[in-house]
Amino acid sequence: MSFLEYAPAPESTAILNLKDSYGLFIDGEFVAGHGEPFATISPATEKHIAEIANADANDVDTAVRAARRAYDRTWSKLSGADRGKYLFRIARLVQERARELAVAESLDNGKPIKESRDVDIPLVAAWFFYYAGWADKLDYAGLGAAPRALGVAAQVIPWNFPLLMLAWKIAPALAAGNTVVLKPAETTPLSALLFAEILQQAELPAGVVNILTGAGDTGQALVQHPDVNKVAFTGSTAVGRAIAKSVAGTGKKLTLELGGKAANIVFDDAPIDQAIEGIVNGIFFNQGHVCCAGSRLLVQENIHDDVVERLKQRLSTLRLGDPLDKNTDIGAINSAEQLERIRELSDIGEAEGAERWTADCAIPENGFWFAPTIFDNVSTSSRIAREEIFGPVLSVLTFRTPAEAISKANNTPYGLSAGIWSDKGSKILAVADELKAGVIWANTFNRFDPASPFGGFKESGYGREGGRHGLAAYLQNSRLEPVETKGVRK
Amino acid sequence: MTHLSIPKTYKLYIGGKFPRSESGRTYEVVSRTGAFVANAAKASRKDARDAVVAARAAQPGWASATGYNRGQVLYRIAELLEGRRAQFVEEITSTEGVTAAAAAKQVDAAIDAWVWYAGWADKYVQVAGNANAVSGPYFNISVPEPTGVVAIVAPADSSLLGLVSVVAPAIVSGNTVVVIASEAAPLSAISLAEVLATSDVPGGVVNILTGSAAEIAPWLASHADVNTLDLTGAEALDWVDLQIAAADTLKRVRTPGDFGASLDRVVGFTETKTVWHTKSLI
Numbered sequence: 113m114s115f116l117e118y119a120p121a122p123e124s125t126a127i128l129n130l131k132d133s134y135g136l137f138i139d140g141e142f143v144a145g146h147g148e149p150f151a152t153i154s155p156a157t158e159k160h161i162a163e164i165a166n167a168d169a170n171d172v173d174t175a176v177r178a179a180r181r182a183y184d185r186t187w188s189k190l191s192g193a194d195r196g197k198y199l200f201r202i203a204r205l206v207q208e209r210a211r212e213l214a215v216a217e218s219l220d221n222g223k224p225i226k227e228s229r230d231v232d233i234p235l236v237a238a239w240f241f242y243y244a245g246w247a248d249k250l251d252y253a254g255l256g257a258a259p260r261a262l263g264v265a266a267q268v269i270p271w272n273f274p275l276l277m278l279a280w281k282i283a284p285a286l287a288a289g290n291t292v293v294l295k296p297a298e299t300t301p302l303s304a305l306l307f308a309e310i311l312q313q314a315e316l317p318a319g320v321v322n323i324l325t326g327a328g329d330t331g332q333a334l335v336q337h338p339d340v341n342k343v344a345f346t347g348s349t350a351v352g353r354a355i356a357k358s359v360a361g362t363g364k365k366l367t368l369e370l371g372g373k374a375a376n377i378v379f380d381d382a383p384i385d386q387a388i389e390g391i392v393n394g395i396f397f398n399q400g401h402v403c404c405a406g407s408r409l410l411v412q413e414n415i416h417d418d419v420v421e422r423l424k425q426r427l428s429t430l431r432l433g434d435p436l437d438k439n440t441d442i443g444a445i446n447s448a449e450q451l452e453r454i455r456e457l458s459d460i461g462e463a464e465g466a467e468r469w470t471a472d473c474a475i476p477e478n479g480f481w482f483a484p485t486i487f488d489n490v491s492t493s494s495r496i497a498r499e500e501i502f503g504p505v506l507s508v509l510t511f512r513t514p515a516e517a518i519s520k521a522n523n524t525p526y527g528l529s530a531g532i533w534s535d536k537g538s539k540i541l542a543v544a545d546e547l548k549a550g551v552i553w554a555n556t557f558n559r560f561d562p563a564s565p566f567g568g569f570k571e572s573g574y575g576r577e578g579g580r581h582g583l584a585a586y587l588q589n590s591r592l593e594p595v596e597t598k599g600v601r602k
Numbered sequence: 603m604t605h606l607s608i609p610k611t612y613k614l615y616i617g618g619k620f621p622r623s624e625s626g627r628t629y630e631v632v633s634r635t636g637a638f639v640a641n642a643a644k645a646s647r648k649d650a651r652d653a654v655v656a657a658r659a660a661q662p663g664w665a666s667a668t669g670y671n672r673g674q675v676l677y678r679i680a681e682l683l684e685g686r687r688a689q690f691v692e693e694i695t696s697t698e699g700v701t702a703a704a705a706a707k708q709v710d711a712a713i714d715a716w717v718w719y720a721g722w723a724d725k726y727v728q729v730a731g732n733a734n735a736v737s738g739p740y741f742n743i744s745v746p747e748p749t750g751v752v753a754i755v756a757p758a759d760s761s762l763l764g765l766v767s768v769v770a771p772a773i774v775s776g777n778t779v780v781v782i783a784s785e786a787a788p789l790s791a792i793s794l795a796e797v798l799a800t801s802d803v804p805g806g807v808v809n810i811l812t813g814s815a816a817e818i819a820p821w822l823a824s825h826a827d828v829n830t831l832d833l834t835g836a837e838a839l840d841w842v843d844l845q846i847a848a849a850d851t852l853k854r855v856r857t858p859g860d861f862g863a864s865l866d867r868v869v870g871f872t873e874t875k876t877v878w879h880t881k882s883l884i
């Protein structure tokens with residue numbers, strides 16, 4: 113029993129007006145796919161939601177042709193101001209249909225409604241609003257005067273933040289003047305298909321955005337299509353590597369946002385109450401299905417016992433269950449496969465000698481669930497300290513000096529994010545300088561904003577999404593012509 | 603009495619020292635007409651790996667030097683290069699088969715490139731970074747930082763200017779480099795190493811290998827402790843294979859192309875780091 117009983121408070125699904133089946137969104141219309149359709153289910157109940165079309169290689173080709181045609185005939189001829197107006201329209205429509213999108217997202221993904229309602233969807237609208245304003249100001253993006261669009265962008269996104277990742281990809285691409293073919297993840301296609309309806313309402317010219325549902329082979333056909341100029345991928349490092357190999361020598365511009373194993377460093381002079389909330393938010397937000405999750409807690413040795421005790425108390429108050437319930441803190445794991453991976457790595461953690469603690473909470477009968485779990489006394493060589501678990505599992509390690517914290521934090525091939533907790537500003541800035549990570553949160557964690565560049569060092573990928581830097585991924589630098597140096601040039 | 607000349611032994615430049623190749627191999631550097639000019643060290647896989655170790659060891663120190671300091675070090679290189687102009691003109695003339703006037707023009711451009719990039723050392727952060735107006739009580743700033751160790755295939759022609767044009771923009775931000783010099787015309791590269799060794803560039807910041815780029819580059823492309831691969835001079839190699847090898851550790855790759863001076867070259871070897879900090883309610 114949790115410390116306070118709450119009556120169920122489910123968000124109604126009546127706001128949804130779903131179809132039984134969804135086609136591919138190509139050239140402004142929903143059309144049938146030529147692959148074997150698949151079902152999308154709710155991970156909380158395993159119940160069928162809708163049948164989804166599956167794009168085969170021919171469908172991919174049709175969509176890329178539509179995007180090329182739209183680029184050549186329509187989108188590249190529009191003024192930046194007009195491109196921006198379409199993006200503003202999209203931002204407003206997302207705001208207007210925000211609750212519906214949030215319910216669809218929680219239903220299909222399994223994330224708590226309070227996250228989809230208060231984080232995901234508001235950020236989607238913010239992302240389109242932010243990049244809408246850039247569309248007629250590209251001269252000021254730091255890429256020289258009149259930077260040029262790349263052409264057709266192939267975009268493949270993951271299942272952890274389905275609509276938000278779509279916004280991260282589509283908003284800057286369109287603002288910069290590209291057209292898009294996007295593939296949402298196999299397990300979470302629903303919000304992207306509702307978004308396609310929004311594009312119709314916004315009267316976005318046909319072919320400017322095409323959405324293809326399908327599995328890995330659809331994504332592969334898309335990124336390998338010869339008429340694609342840009343590839344953007346968010347997902348696992350293994351797939352990112354394969355994509356980097358497949359686009360080598362093609363001249364396609366590539367950005368990759370891959371895995372992470374972020375250190376969340378807590379010094380003994382940290383504001384402890386805030387740090388506890390930050391640690392919880394860092395790893396249990398979105399069931400830990402976050403590439404930048406603070407999955408390695410590095411806590412200074414002298415406060416270790418206190419921090420771990422408080423964490424356990426706090427985790428015992430989290431409510432796990434129906435994603436659509438407004439009081440739910442921890443929703444469902446997105447798929448059976450992901451649940452299996454979390455279980456496997458957790459068992460390995462135990463076998464390798466770490467101390468396992470799991471919050472005592474009731475697990476619903478159907479669906480995919482994993483209770484918040486902490487591993488203490490984790491050694492740096494343990495697989496749960498090195499590999500991305502992508503679930504609600506926190507590994508706790510200790511350190512004595514800032515130098516040791518830095519060295520342990522950087523002891524990973526990943527470099528996406530990191531957290532620092534201390535009340536001493538000079539210490540935070542010095543440690544932030546030394547961490548090899550693209551995003552560093554000091555006395556906070558898991559903050560996202562369209563104005564703030566996001567992306568990794570090392571094997572967490574390359575390129576940035578968000579902010580002025582995010583535009584560079586979708587533009588050709590007009591300043592590439594060399595400046596100065598008189599004399600010999602190749 | 604005539605002075606009997608003393609030919610120079612050209613060696614590698616690794617970690618601030620001038621070792622021969624551990625393989626004991628050398629190759630003949632010849633003029634455009636085929637006449638023997640000198641022997642150069644033919645670097646091996648082991649030399650390349652030693653060079654990466656030296657570059658990695660030097661990287662944190664070089665990156666933590668102030669921009670002002672790095673700028674002065676780069677400017678100092680230009681000063682010393684200017685003083686040894688005649689030697690470089692002579693080496694370029696003998697190996698590239700160009701006129702003394704063309705060689706002089708190349709040396710001048712190389713000196714100017716050092717000066718141009720030196721000036722960026724304490725400015726590129728301002729141009730490539732910015733404060734971000736996020737929706738909440740946070741201080742949020744994005745700054746470029748060096749990627750780490752950069753492996754470079756230098757252009758085959760314009761042996762000095764090509765080399766300087768790829769090394770200077772990589773090191774100005776705090777990267778350290780392992781660079782494979784022009785195979786046919788490596789002499790000015792090793793003489794440049796002598797300039798670097800006497801101009802306050804810490805040992806290991808620039809490591810220069812001579813020999814077969816086709817043989818050495820694959821080892822650097824696949825090396826897990828190299829962060830970035832610059833294939834500017836790799837046009838004649840199987841560079842797509844190098845790019846594929848680099849994908850295993852997700853290295854940043856710059857594909858073959860122009861080496862003209864540009865800020866893009868500096869920023870291209872950096873990573874954007876974004877730092878958030880809470881602001882308290884007052």
